Amino acid sequence: LSATIRQHPIEVIKQLMRNGVMANVNEVIDFETAAKLTADFGIEAKPQPVRSAAQKKKRPDQEYLKHLPLRPPVVTIMGHVDHGKTRLLDAIRQTHVMESEAGGITQHIGAYQVEVKGQKITFLDTPGHEAFTAMRARGARATDITILVVAADDGIMPQTLEAIDHARAAEVPIIVAVNKIDKPGANPDRVKQQLADQGLVIEEWGGDTIAVGTSAKDGIGIDELLENILLVAEIEDLHADPGASATGVVIEAEMDKNRGAMTTVLIQNGTLKVGDIVVVGNVFGKIKAMFNDQNKQIRKAEPSTPAAILGLPAVPNVGDTLTVATNERQARLQISERAEKKTATVTLSSLHEQIASGSVKELNIILKTDVQGSIEPIRTSLEKLTTEKLSVHIIHAGTGNVTENDVMLAIASSGLVIGFSTGIETGAQRLADAEKIDIRQYDIIYNLVEEVDKALKGLLEPEI
Numbered sequence: 001l002s003a004t005i006r007q008h009p010i011e012v013i014k015q016l017m018r019n020g021v022m023a024n025v026n027e028v029i030d031f032e033t034a035a036k037l038t039a040d041f042g043i044e045a046k047p048q049p050v051r052s053a054a055q056k057k058k059r060p061d062q063e064y065l066k067h068l069p070l071r072p073p074v075v076t077i078m079g080h081v082d083h084g085k086t087r088l089l090d091a092i093r094q095t096h097v098m099e100s101e102a103g104g105i106t107q108h109i110g111a112y113q114v115e116v117k118g119q120k121i122t123f124l125d126t127p128g129h130e131a132f133t134a135m136r137a138r139g140a141r142a143t144d145i146t147i148l149v150v151a152a153d154d155g156i157m158p159q160t161l162e163a164i165d166h167a168r169a170a171e172v173p174i175i176v177a178v179n180k181i182d183k184p185g186a187n188p189d190r191v192k193q194q195l196a197d198q199g200l201v202i203e204e205w206g207g208d209t210i211a212v213g214t215s216a217k218d219g220i221g222i223d224e225l226l227e228n229i230l231l232v233a234e235i236e237d238l239h240a241d242p243g244a245s246a247t248g249v250v251i252e253a254e255m256d257k258n259r260g261a262m263t264t265v266l267i268q269n270g271t272l273k274v275g276d277i278v279v280v281g282n283v284f285g286k287i288k289a290m291f292n293d294q295n296k297q298i299r300k301a302e303p304s305t306p307a308a309i310l311g312l313p314a315v316p317n318v319g320d321t322l323t324v325a326t327n328e329r330q331a332r333l334q335i336s337e338r339a340e341k342k343t344a345t346v347t348l349s350s351l352h353e354q355i356a357s358g359s360v361k362e363l364n365i366i367l368k369t370d371v372q373g374s375i376e377p378i379r380t381s382l383e384k385l386t387t388e389k390l391s392v393h394i395i396h397a398g399t400g401n402v403t404e405n406d407v408m409l410a411i412a413s414s415g416l417v418i419g420f421s422t423g424i425e426t427g428a429q430r431l432a433d434a435e436k437i438d439i440r441q442y443d444i445i446y447n448l449v450e451e452v453d454k455a456l457k458g459l460l461e462p463e464i
C-alpha cells in the first residue's frame with residue numbers, strides 16, 4: 001500500500017496508529033481501513049478484483065522466513081570522534097538495563113541488550129565504522145541498524161561522512177541522533193541541512209531519514225531514539241529460527257587470566273547451548289559455560305543475543321563466524337573447508353576477465369585525493385565509464401592518505417582503492433598486500449581515467 005500511494009512505510013504506520021489501528025509492516029488490512037488511510041493522504045481508493053494466486057509473485061525465501069519469530073535488531077553507533085557515541089551508549093544502558101544487584105557493576109562483554117516496551121534491542125559496544133567494516137571485511141554482517149551520531153554544535157565532519165559511506169556500502173539503514181542539543185551553540189537545523197546535502201533528507205522535510213534530537217548528557221531523546229529503532233526494525237522485518245543449529249559472529253575475544261579464552265559471540269540464527277561443539281574461525285571446542293551481558297550464567301542463547309562463551313582452546317578473531325558441529329571430526333572438516341573458501345578480490349589487471357566471466361558486475365572504488373576539488377571531476381569521469389555489463393561506483397571519496405579503513409572497506413565491498421596525488425599509510429599497504437587489495441596511485445586525472453577505461457576493455461598492459 002505504501003508503495004502504491006508513494007508514502008514511506010513509517011508514515012503509513014503512523015497514520016494507521018492515529019486512526020487507532022496498531023499495524024506492523026506485514027499486516028493485512030481490510031479495504032475499509034486502507035480506503036480511510038489513503039483518503040487521509042488525499043487519495044481515493046477503489047476496490048479491484050482479487051488476482052489469482054498464480055498471478056502473484058512468489059518470494060520463496062521470504063515466505064519461509066515469515067513463519068519464523070522476529071528477532072531483536074542489532075544496532076551499531078557511528079559518527080565523528082567526540083560527538084558522543086560512547087556517552088550515548090552509556091545513557092541507553094543506564095536508563096534501560098537492570099543493573100545486577102551486586103554493586104551495580106555490569107561487565108562489558110562487547111554488546112548489551114535493552115528492553116523497550118517489551119521488545120529487545122541489542123547494541124554493539126564498540127562504536128565506530130572501523131569496527132563495523134572490519135567485521136564486514138571478514139564476511140560478517142552483524143549490524144541491522146546504524147545510529148549516526150552528529151553533534152549539533154559541530155555538524156557533519158569527515159568521519160561522519162565516512163560513517164555514512166560505510167553504512168551505505170553495507171546497505172544498513174541509518175537513524176540520525178542529533179546529539180548535544182543541550183549545548184548553547186547547538187544548531188540542529190544546520191545539521192539537518194548538512195544531512196540533506198548528503199542525501200539523507202529528514203522526514204519533516206519530506207525525506208525518509210529519521211532524525212532524533214538527543215542529549216546523551218541530560219538523557220533527552222533517548223526513549224524517542226529507541227522507539228524509532230523498533231519502528232525501523234519492524235520495517236526491516238528481522239526473522240530468525242531459534243530451532244536451527246546456531247550460527248554467530250565473534251564481537252569480542254580476549255584471554256582471561258583465570259578462565260582462559262573468553263569469546264563473545266552474537267547469535268545470528270538458531271540457539272546456542274552449553275555443551276555444543278563449536279567451530280569459531282579456525283579453532284573448535286566444547287562450550288563449558290556461557291554468560292549474558294549481565295554476567296549471569298546462562299544455558300542457552302537465542303538469535304540476536306550476545307553471549308560470552310568459555311571452552312575454546314585459543315582466542316579467535318573479531319568477525320570470525322561460529323557454527324555448531326555434531327562431533328570433533330566434523331568440526332575439523334568444517335575448519336579445512338573454510339580455509340579453502342576465500343573470495344576473489346578485484347584488481348585492475350584482472351578486471352576484464354572477471355567482467356567477461358560474469359563474476360564481477362560492479363566496480364566499487366574507494367577514492368582518496370589530496371584536495372577536495374579533485375574528487376568531483378574524478379568521480380564524474382569514472383562513473384561515466386559505466387557500461388551495460390559493469391557499473392562503476394565510487395562508494396567512498398575523501399581527502400588524505402589511503403588508510404587501513406579504506407582498505408577494510410575495499411575488502412568488505414570487493415573493491416579497489418585509487419589514490420590521487422596522495423600517499424598510502426604503512427598499515428594500509430601491509431593490509432592491502434596481505435588481502436590482495438589493489439591500490440592504484442596517480443597524479444594526472446587523464447592517466448587515472450584512461451587506465452581504468454583500458455582495464456574495463458581488457459587493454460591494460462600486463463604488470464611487470
Ligand code: GDP
Nearest residue numbers: 080081082083084085086087179180215216217
Ligand atoms: P565519542 O568519541 O563519539 O565516543 O564521544 P564521547 O561519548 O566520548 O563524548 C565526547 C565528549 O562530549 C565527552 O566529554 C562527553 O561528555 C561529551 N558529550 C557527549 N554527549 C553530550 C551531550 O549530549 N551534551 C553535552 N553537553 N556533552 C556531551
